[in-house]
C-alpha cells in the first residue's frame with residue numbers, strides 16, 4: 001500500500017496525473033518528483049520504527065480502538081467524553097479512510113502496533129495543515145496499559161520523520177493541555193519547542209482549558225538524530 005501526497009491543489013494534481021499517465025509511482029517511492037510545479041510524494045505505509053509498526057486502520061480494529069476510546073484516562077484531554085461502541089464504529093469507518101494525504105486539511109491517521117506483539121495499542125496522526133505554508137500537526141494516544149514505554153515518543157518521532165524528510169514540511173506543531181504532563185513530556189522529549197500558552201483556549205469537560213503550543217522547524221529536525229523509520 002502506498003501513501004501518495006500531492007503538494008498543490010486538486011486541479012494541479014489532476015493536471016499532473018493527465019500529463020504523466022504512465023507514471024510508475026512505485027518507481028519513485030521515497031523520492032520527490034517535480035512536474036510542472038506539482039509535487040508528488042510517494043511514501044510506503046506501513047511505516048516501521050525500531051519497535052513499532054504504524055499502519056492504516058482496518059475494520060477489525062473495532063475492539064482494540066474501543067478499549068482506548070472508551071477509557072476515561074485516555075479521553076480526558078482529547079476534547080470529548082469516552083466513546084460508546086456505536087461512536088467508535090462510526091469513527092473507525094472514518095479512520096480507515098485516513099490512510100493518505102492528498103490535499104491540505106487531510107489527516108493521516110495510523111494505528112500503532114508493536115513489532116513484537118500484534119494488536120493495536122494506540123494511534124498517531126499527521127494533519128497537513130497548509131500546503132502553502134508547508135505546515136503539519138501531530139497527535140497521539142496510547143492505551144493506558146501500554147503507556148510509559150516510550151511508544152508515543154517513538155510513533156510521533158516516526159511521523160515527524162515522515163513530515164520533514166519525505167513530505168518536506170517546514171513546520172510541525174502540536175497542542176497539549178498543560179495538565180497533560182505525559183503529553184507535554186512526549187513533546188519535550190521529541191525536542192519540540194514550547195512556543196505559546198493559549199489561555200482558556202478550549203471548553204473542555206465543563207471548564208476552560210489552556211493549550212500549550214509546541215513547534216518544530218525542519219532545520220531543527222535535521223539537527224536531531226531521529227528514530228529510524230524504515231519503509
Ligand SMILES: CC(C)(COP(=O)(O)OP(=O)(O)OC[C@H]1O[C@@H](n2cnc3c(N)ncnc32)[C@H](O)[C@@H]1OP(=O)(O)O)[C@@H](O)C(=O)NCCC(=O)NCCS
Nearest residue numbers: 074140141142147148149150151152153176181182183185
Ligand atoms: C500522552 C500519551 C500518548 C503518552 O504515551 P506514552 O506512550 O506513555 O508516552 P511515552 O512513554 O513515549 O512518554 C511518556 C512521558 O511522559 C512521562 N509521564 C507519564 N506520565 C506522567 C505523569 N503523570 N506526570 C509526568 N510525566 C509523566 C513519562 O515519564 C515519559 O517521559 P520521559 O520520556 O521523559 O521519561 C498517553 O499518556 C496518552 O495516550 N494520553 C491520553 C491521550 C492524550 O492525552 N494524547 C495527547 C493529546 S495532546
